[in-house]
Amino acid sequence: MKVVVTGSTGFVGGAVARTLLERGDQVLGAARSPHSPLDEARGLVPFPELMAALADPDGPVADEVAAELADVDAVVHAAGDPTFGNGAHYEQANVAITERLVALLRRHAPGLRRLVLTSSIGAQDRPLDAPLDAPIDERSNPDPASDYGRSKLAAERVVAESGLPFRILRLGMVVGEDMRPASHLAAMLRVGLGPGGVVLRRAAGTLPLVHVDDVVRAVATAIERDDAPKLSLVVAGSPTIAEVTAHATGRSAHVMKLPSAARRRLPFSLRSTFSPELRVADVALSSVGWRPERSWQESVDEVAAVVRRRTDPSIAPPGLTLVTGAASGLGLAVATRLAGRRLVLLDRDGGALAQVAARLDAVATIVGDLRDDLSSQLDGVAVAQGQPYLEAFLCAGMGAKGPFLAGTDRAAGIDAIDINLTARLRLARHLLRYMRAARFGRLVLVSSSTALSPMPQFAAYAASNAGLLTFGEAVAHEVQSDGIHVLTVCPSGMDTRFQERAGVRRVDGEKLLDPSDVAEAIVGGLRHPGRHVLMVGTLTHAMNLFERLAPRRIQPVIWNRLVAARR
Structure with missing residues (x-):
């Protein structure tokens, strides 16, 4: 199978590309930054021409892009930018590039079997008036609370309306030893393993965690299974911040409940820290056999080991x-x-x-x-x-x-x-x-x-x-x-x-x-x-x-x- 992976030097895209290479697929990697020499030695083919085409909507499409897309079987669109920015920044990084990719695929990829978009649970979030005792699932009404989440939801709609054979995966907080040190769980554990753990062991906010290896398996399922749901959350568990910190430090959790009046006054970033906003139900992808193989405890142990190793x-x-x-x-x-x-x-x-x-x-x-x-x-x-x-x-x-x-x-x-x-x-x-x-x-x-x-x-x-x-x-x-x-x-x-x-x-x-x-x-x-x-x-x-x-x-x-x- 010939697969194009965008964002192939990123955490998720890189893991997807490496696994596809290991199973014998031909993989073209499109990314803004250079690939690791080890990935290229394993057989990954850099595809910088595609990223250049996505970055310049008014420029001509290089012959190499049209030729490579002509016989592509699947595209995994993992490129995007989760770092801090404003609405215009996310519009360009997450929405405009998706629009350009869809246009290129419709024009130059007649044999495309699957377009898989790796989205984010940030496109979902929980509305303020939604009851906390109801876990989130694919049927829940999306109400993103951030510019980032709104841009991911907009990208989902671009893909859903493209007319291409698509699957959308709303990923939880993806974790693993290769995650960036400033990303959610890694940053939280850096605080939690220090004096800040006293506070975090009281936080009732939930973390919808999933290990990157399980995300890769979800992507493979979305590519291969014609009966896979068009939209699926990809989450392995929703422990509280207190449970995660207590597990990493070997100490007890003492969860502090946030009064409902205070919950309504807080912005989502604080609300989700001290209130169980992102508790996720069993995901739809399980209907076609996908199950997480890594527990949230194993994921936390792996990331905590890297946090300790850094210092x-x-x-x-x-x-x-x-x-x-x-x-x-x-x-x-x-x-x-x-x-x-x-x-x-x-x-x-x-x-x-x-x-x-x-x-x-x-x-x-x-x-x-x-x-x-x-x-x-x-x-x-x-x-x-x-x-x-x-x-x-x-x-x-x-x-x-x-x-x-x-x-x-x-x-x-x-x-x-x-x-x-x-x-x-x-x-x-x-x-x-x-x-x-x-x-x-x-x-x-x-x-x-x-x-x-x-x-x-x-x-x-x-x-x-x-x-x-x-x-x-x-x-x-x-x-x-x-x-x-x-x-x-x-x-x-x-x-x-x-x-x-x-x-x-x-x-x-x-x-x-x-x-x-x-x-x-x-x-x-x-x-x-x-x-x-x-x-x-x-x-x-x-x-x-x-x-x-x-x-x-x-x-x-x-x-x-x-x-x-x-x-």
């Missing part, structure tokens, strides 16, 4: 951990500290790397120069292991001391720019695609104390580290909402061969950091997802203070004298 780096993630420069120095110390994880070790010294890999029981090694594009080798390991990269510690780098007008690129520091900055950015961009698809990741960029000030005799080297530092701080905020923690580390000099290779002589009495101590500090820094820069070493902290207090124009003058005197 506890001692818990190994269910994926690969890449360490560069792993044959010596800080890379070796980090790899040793992380022994027990599914380590993928990278270094250009193949002999030393093999010995380290054997000692640490690494799952794979990559011998290569960071200046080369190593993406195909990284992807090969991910495919062979069947797992994505969820952690990456980019420790490998090179130093360079000397005047910028020195005779060679290496002496001038040009090679340092290539390795310390360009190569790391290329690696980071590739690895972040894996992490974004999993909505979890840790990316550690090892910079240097030299990133903090302009440093004569280290001009290009310091610039490479300064560039890495500002890049790390910026990209950390770009990917934070995807559950990815980017930490840029600025250690002062370490007791490794790094300085010797850079041409820096040691000074008598100079105290250099032990790499194992820096590795331990890095792991400690990962316990704080809101921290994006980690200073390690007394000298680094002193340089940071100096950079803040000293006028910029005199900093290179002072450093030039210090370097000349000590180095």
